[in-house]
Amino acid sequence: MMESEPKKPRDSARTLLARQKPLTARVLPSLDGIGRSIEKILARWPDIVSSPPERDREALALSMLFRIQNNKWTDITIQRVTSAAIAIFDEDRRRRPDLLPARKFYLGEIAASKPGPFLDGMVEVYIDSFDLEGEHTKLLADALSARRADLGGRLQKLHKILQRLFKPDAAPLDLARMMLEAEDSYAAMISNGLTTPHASGLARAAHKIFLQLLAPELDKAEARTKLFHWLTPENGPVLQSGAGAAVEALLAPWRDHPPPAALRNELSERIIAAWNDPRLHAGGIWSGFDPALRAILLQWLTYQDMKFFCDMVTATQNSHMWPPRRDFWLKLHKDNMIDEAWVAFGSDARRFAQQNLLSSGRTDAVKRFALQPDRGGSTSLLIMRIGNKIVVDGCHSYKTHIFRQDDKRAPKLYERVYHCDNIMRASTNSKSHNPIYNWSQWVLQNV
Known part of the structure; x- marks a missing residue:
């Protein structure tokens, strides 16, 4: 009888584990892409x-x-x-x-x-x-x-x-704080599930608080940017309900002193691009607007229209007589003599204004200024109210005409079209610009 082979000793658990192939760690893929996909689906x-x-x-x-x-x-x-x-x-x-x-x-x-x-x-x-x-x-x-x-x-x-x-007493405040913390509150509302940021009653309640929290900082660029992101979102409609109070808040820091010229121009252009020119539209946000703040905006627009006119003539007319005329009108405005101003651009000047003066792209010259089609559109007009007088000045050799405001023949401010030849024929009080000293004295004596 053959002897059986001796049994081999059993391997220990440690030995068995040592023989195993090393485990490959499997790392879960990032879930960021899935999260973004979910957000896109919910948004769409x-x-x-x-x-x-x-x-x-x-x-x-x-x-x-x-x-x-x-x-x-x-x-x-x-x-x-x-x-x-x-x-x-x-x-x-x-x-x-x-x-x-x-x-x-x-x-x-x-x-x-x-x-x-x-x-x-x-x-x-x-x-x-x-x-x-x-x-x-x-x-x-x-x-x-x-x-x-x-x-x-x-x-x-x-x-x-x-x-x-x-919690109705707390929800608007919490939403307003979220708006204040967000770089773009309109986009933040949409990404967080509020699909109609401007339209809901909750958003309107939050808007009032948001404005109160932001108002003390609106003399600073960061706060203004934050407010405009909400009022005029890049991918949404312009806010209408509650916008009047927001525009008042934008103007309020400048009650006692004017902003720098660049900021004044930017604010006025953005405001009228979004909510129309208050000189042309009495409704909308302008119907219940603070009269004192409206006057500030009108003062800015008066200067801006004069500056547009002067810049256009400076760029397109090479005459030694123009610089003293320009300085004369701008000084009258600085001395608070010019109450209102409006510009009627000829066709060439309108194109120039759109391409060069309104480079921000926020304002369309067709809406921003009147048209003057006579003489092939080569003549542009500056129409001003100085006290009870209407003063019309034109580029190139167009004379200056002065009317009493109650004269039926006097051109009205803020019309859409003016005809320089009709104004010239209706005028009984006019003067050429040569010599400049006599012309400027005549203007001062007649206004």
């Missing part, structure tokens, strides 16, 4: 409520009331239910007694509905209809606060940024 397809046109809101609200009272839910979508909520909770209808059953219905549905489009849509209704004085805002806030854990991804992100979103 936000789960927001479709805001119904004003003309359709009354019918939509009454139709929803009928369905609620009669339990009629055929041929209805969640989108239409939430759109009707916009109408029922808007400023015109949220206090109406006849729509009380509809408002109660929505509050009840917030408590009972499953997570999804309806619940998220009602957050949009809350943000859109937000009113610190409104009872509906408090009721919606309480109902939605109880369901905040059930909100969708975009609104969870918003609630993370604005943790007091459903």
